[in-house]
Amino acid sequence: MAEVHSGNGHHAPSSPTTLRLKVGLAEMLKGGVIMDVMNVEQARIAEEAGAVSVMALERVPAMIRAEGGVARMANPKLIKAIIETVSIPVMAKARIGHFAEAQILQELGVDFIDESEVLTPADEAHHIDKHAFTTPFVCGARNLGEALRRIAEGAAMIRTKGEAGTGDVVHAVQHMRQITKEMKALTVLSEQELFAAAKEHQAPYELVRMVAQTGKLPVPNFSAGGIATPADAALMMQLGAEAIFVGSGIFMKERATPLDVENDPKEREEAVSRAKAIVIATTHYNDAKILAEVSAQVTGTMKGLAAAGLDEKQLLQTRGW
């Protein structure tokens, strides 16, 4: 890998076979919930609750937001411990542009890498060249152009950015609606107009044309960023998300304090109830009767932080381009 990442060398994009396998795993996760976990016990709870995958990290976004500092890739020791604990796929986050962190995550056997705005960006101009990896990548996007630029770089899955760590779903909704609206608009354009559309979206013409023909992204489109309740998950699925990422919504109590699932049985039970309810809501997103039932079973919800009250500087979603 070393010469591939020397920074000045050119290399061919990943083979069609590799890309199909990457998107193939994303297909298997559809309709499911991917949960942020910070320790082995949380990973166990997530798997027991029916999560399709866990995201191993040291601090969930709500804690990163409250505590500040530089947020980096999780310690490999933690990632390995989680890989050994669960049988479902394990994801982990690398900083935007930090291809060395991504190389380490691939070496550890992580199943999906999230090049994430939740961590402190390592490069202000370049995202990771994701074609250079065998491990699939997921990237956040706020609009269609951003989604297509990430796909051009080799992302096998797109998720809305939302505003992570707030427990406020408003920006996930905004980003999903924006992407959907822009895709719909492309489908009615003539062939000639697509060239100008590609320029406007600052995205490769071939990808813009593909979206215009199919009306959807060429890779699965998931949702993340502020989803905290079963109803939030159902809302995003009804808006067109194909699966749900839940970060701070399951294991957080107060702003920077997680539920103590290792020592307090009552707090463990609370986390289990939230995790199970969101999993069921994501499958039965169109069934209000089931949604009412599972919403009633949840004991406590993270307090959250209204996204509208955040300064521009506090937003995580503006990281990446």
Place this chain on the structure above:
Amino acid sequence: MSRPRIGVLAIQGDYDAHSQALWEAGAEPVLVRKPEELASVDGLIIPGGESTTFLKFLERDGFLGALRTFVQDKPTFGTCAGCILLAKDVTHPPQRSLGVLDATVERNAYGRQIDSSIETGETQLAGGPLEMVYIRAPRIVKTGDGVEVLAERDGFPVLVEQGHLMAATFHPELSSDRRVHQRFVELVRSWQARQRQKQ
């Protein structure tokens, strides 16, 4: 010829890809999310996805019982996670299953995502070699006498049939070749014909 109604278990996973494949193979796909929805279909596909997640859902609301009854005599096809669910014995780690396919299946037997692969191999199906997409695939390590092996990889079965049941450790729904789904649709049609004779 009318299209047989075939269910696709839609708890989670690539059920849309299976629905599309069923349609192309001449069936009418029906998404099944609740036990009562099994009553309206003459066959069922259990798709790829996470078998642990499937089990969590099946353990609620008597779904597991309803599905056990269904797979006893109605045509069912399991791919990847679905193959794990149909097997009598599951290892690595052990987990509950429907226990109808006389086979032992080892989960994640080929490793993690980085070990996923696309192979092309010979099968018992007419029409030449078949593309097989393996994603964090399980391995069928043992089969009983009643199980017919339709394809192998490195000496282990990857596509099998046992009476009204079919199972694959790969994902035919992610290829454009429809021969595997066509075979299952035929299985459902001949089951329907037998039912009509009984009446």
